[in-house]
Amino acid sequence: MKAPSASPSAPVTSPPRSRLRSLALPALLFVALAILPLAALAASAGYVLDLFTRVMIFSVAALSVDLLIGYAALVTFGQAAFVGIGAYAVGILSSHGITDALVALPVAMTAAGLFALLTGIVCLRTKGVYFIMITLAFGQMAFFTASSLAPYGGDDGLTLADRNTLAGLALFGRPLVFYYVVLAVLIASYALCRSLVASRFGRVLRGTKENALRMTTLGFRVYRFQLVAYVIAGMLSGLAGFLLANATEFVSPAYMSWQRSGELIIMVLLGGIGTLHGAIVGAAAFLLLEEWLAGFTEHWKMIFGPLLVLVVVFVRGGLIGIAAALGRAVARRFGRG
C-alpha cells in the first residue's frame, strides 16, 4: 500500500497561470473585434462593419452549436430553426407594430426556447445518427411552416419597416452602435457558455459525452441535463436570430434551411470543436472566406467547398488547433534560444 502523498486538504484548482493563458486567445479576439470599427471608419468602409456584425451574430449561433456538439455530444442538425424562430419573432411582432427590443427580444428567446423544449423532449430519446436525423426533420418542419406563413410573406419572407427600438430609442439604426451592441451580446454569450461548461452542470454534460452509461449508473439522469442544455442552446440561437433580423431588416424561411444548420456545424469544426472561441474563429473564417472568394470568382463555391473539407478533415482541432500548434512551436524556439 502506498502512503497517500497528497493530503486531502491540498488545494486542487488548476494553476491560475494556465487559466489566464486559456483566456488569452478569446480576450485577444474580443479586443480585435472592439477596435475593428476604428480601422473600418478610417477606411470609410461601412460594409466591413456590416460584415463583422454578421460574423458576430453567426458566432453567437455557432457558440450554441459548439455547446451541444462539443460539450454534450449532441450533434444537432437543426440549429438554424432556432435562429429563424428568433428572427421571425422580430418580423411578426414588427408587422403588428410592436417594434421595441424590450418585447421582441424576450419573445424571440422564449419562442426558440419553447420550440427547443418541445422538440428536445422527442429528439433526446434518440441517439447517434437518429438524433441527427430527427433534429434535421424538426428543422425542416420549421422551415416549411415559415414558408407557408402567407400573412408573413411565405416563401418570399418579410421586410421589416425598421430595426427595433430599445426602450423607445432608435439605437440599433446607427451601425456603429448596433455593432457594439452585437459585440456585447457576443461577449456575454461567450462568458455564459464558458461558465456553463466549467460548472457542475457542464461537468455532467462533459461526463455524459465521455461515457453515458457510467453517468447513469453514478445516479445522473442524463436526459434532464441534455434537455436543459438543448433549451439553453435554442435560446442562444433565438438570440442570434433576433440580432440577424435587426441586422438585415428582413426575415425569410431561408434562415431556417438545413444548409444553414450545416454551415453552423462547419463553422464549429472549422474553428475547433469543444473550445467555444473556436466557434467565433470558425464563423469569422467561414463568412470572410465566403465573402472574399465570392468577390474573386463567380465559381467560388467550387473552391470554398473542397477547402472546407480539407481543413475539417486534415486539421484536427480546426484553426484554433493550428494556432495552438504554431504557438507551441514558437514557444519551443524561444524557450531554447
Next chain:
Amino acid sequence: MAEPVLALRDVRKQFGGLVVSDNVTFSVAPGELHAIIGPNGAGKTTLINQISGVLMPDSGTILFGGRDITRLGPPERARLGLARSFQITSVLPGFSALENVALAVQARSGSSFRFFGDAAGETALNEPALAALAEVGLADRAEVPAGHLAHGEKRALELAMALVTEPKLLLLDEPMAGTGREETARLIGVLRRLKGRFAMMLVEHDMTAVFALADRISVLIYGRIMISGTPDEVREDPQVVAAYLGDELE
C-alpha cells in the same frame, strides 16, 4: 435477523432461447461480502446488470432495503445507494482521476443543476474525492487523465468512484480481472479494509480473492444458483468441485 440489503426473488431473464437467470433467489445481508462465482457465461454480469437497472428482468422481483426496485432505472437505483463497477473498465477517459471521483461525489452532494461556479475548484467535491483516491492508493495519480492510467489503476479508480458515493451496496464485477499478481493483492487489501462499511456483492474468477474476502459464496451455473453457503461449505461441496472449482483451484 436483520432485513437483507438486497433480496432477489425468482429473478428470470432470457436472451432468446437462452435462460441466463433461472429463477435466481438470494440475498445480501447488511455488511456482508457476498461473492458470486461461476464459469464464463454463467450469467453473473447479467445478474449485476439487472440489480443495477441496466437490464430489466423478465419476471421476479428485486428488493433493495425492503423496497421493490424491479422497475426503477439505473439513476434512481444509484440514488438509493446502489453503486457498481464494470467488468470492462468504465471510467471517463478524458477526465483526470480526481475529476472522475469528484463527479461521483457530485452525484450525491446537492443539485448538479448549478450553472455557475467552477466545479473543478469545489473543495466540497475535491476533498472526499482525494480521500477516496488515497484509500485506493491513487493519491499521487490524481491529475492524470483516467485514459492514461494503467489497467490496475483504472480498476482502483472505479473502486474509488463507487466508494465515494457511500453506497449501501456495492456491486463489483470482476474487479481483479486483468490485473497482475501485485495489483490483485493490493486490491484485496483495499476491499478487506472496506468490508463491513457497506454490503458488497463480488463477482470474481480469482479464487484466492474470493476465499480471502467472502462471508458467503453463491455458485451460479447456467443461470441457476447451485449452492449458497460459507466459504468452507462451498469449498467442500462435491457438486461444486465437480462442476466448477475442480479446475479453478488447481
